[in-house]
Amino acid sequence: MSIALTPEPPYYAVIFTSIRKEDSTFYDETAAKMEELVLKQPGYLGHEHAREDIGITVSYWASLQAIKDWKDQTDHQMAQNKGKSDWYRHYKIRICKVEKEYGM
Amino acid sequence: MSIALTPEPPYYAVIFTSIRKEDSTFYDETAAKMEELVLKQPGYLGHEHAREDIGITVSYWASLQAIKDWKDQTDHQMAQNKGKSDWYRHYKIRICKVEKEYGM
Numbered sequence: 001m002s003i004a005l006t007p008e009p010p011y012y013a014v015i016f017t018s019i020r021k022e023d024s025t026f027y028d029e030t031a032a033k034m035e036e037l038v039l040k041q042p043g044y045l046g047h048e049h050a051r052e053d054i055g056i057t058v059s060y061w062a063s064l065q066a067i068k069d070w071k072d073q074t075d076h077q078m079a080q081n082k083g084k085s086d087w088y089r090h091y092k093i094r095i096c097k098v099e100k101e102y103g104m
Numbered sequence: 105m106s107i108a109l110t111p112e113p114p115y116y117a118v119i120f121t122s123i124r125k126e127d128s129t130f131y132d133e134t135a136a137k138m139e140e141l142v143l144k145q146p147g148y149l150g151h152e153h154a155r156e157d158i159g160i161t162v163s164y165w166a167s168l169q170a171i172k173d174w175k176d177q178t179d180h181q182m183a184q185n186k187g188k189s190d191w192y193r194h195y196k197i198r199i200c201k202v203e204k205e206y207g208m
Contacts (some may be wrong), residue, residue, distance in 0.1 A: 001157040003121045003196050013200055015117065015162055017107045017152050048121050050154040053105040058119055058160065084208060092107050092207035096117055096200035103196035104188065 004046030004060055009098045011045060012061040018083075018091040019054055027087050030079050041070050060098070067095060108150030108164055113202045115149060116165040122187075122195040123158055131191050134183050145174050164202070171199060 020027075038044050038059070043066025047059035061067045070076060083091070124131075142148050142163070147170025151163040165171045174180060187195070 003158060003194055013119065048158060048160055050156040050158055050160045052154040054107060054152060054154055056152055056154045056160045056162065090107055090208060094202045095204040096202045098198045098200045100199040104194060
């Protein structure tokens with residue numbers, strides 16, 4: 001996992017913050033499958049992830065439509081349902097427009 | 105650390121992604137001090153943090169001006185300089201407008 005190489009703003013970010021349940025049956029397999037599938041998704045620009053007490057995944061997208069299309073993607077829909085029923089105690093999703101970026 | 109309780113959008117997010125160096129002299133003390141100070145900062149709405157291979161801190165703000173004021177805050181300026189010189193190998197800061205939020 002490294003810092004995502006994103007283009008000049010504006011572009012979009014989805015901040016997904018979650019608290020897991022103890023049950024993690026099929027979680028790792030599904031996460032690996034989603035990481036593979038998202039690479040083929042139009043408008044996907046990269047993502048960053050870390051988990052301690054809470055998990056934070058930030059994915060970057062070219063447009064709001066690209067975010068919607070990934071949300072609606074069939075395998076991802078199944079993963080989302082499994083997340084809601086089995087894996088996550090709480091989660092929050094924030095859809096953002098990245099207006100400025102800098103760093104070293 | 106829990107999921108931040110943020111108001112109805114729109115509001116702002118600062119996504120700070122970093123890769124640390126081995127040297128972490130004064131890092132924990134400074135981080136604790138910043139966590140204490142930011143609570144008093146006008147327009148601060150909360151933050152979320154996790155670190156594995158990379159660290160991700162997302163802080164939430166009422167306005168772009170509030171983000172700028174915290175960036176310019178004197179103690180925080182010193183912490184930022186120390187971060188650049190001693191603690192971080194790479195980092196990226198993205199300033200975002202949160203347009204939509206949902207979850208469970």
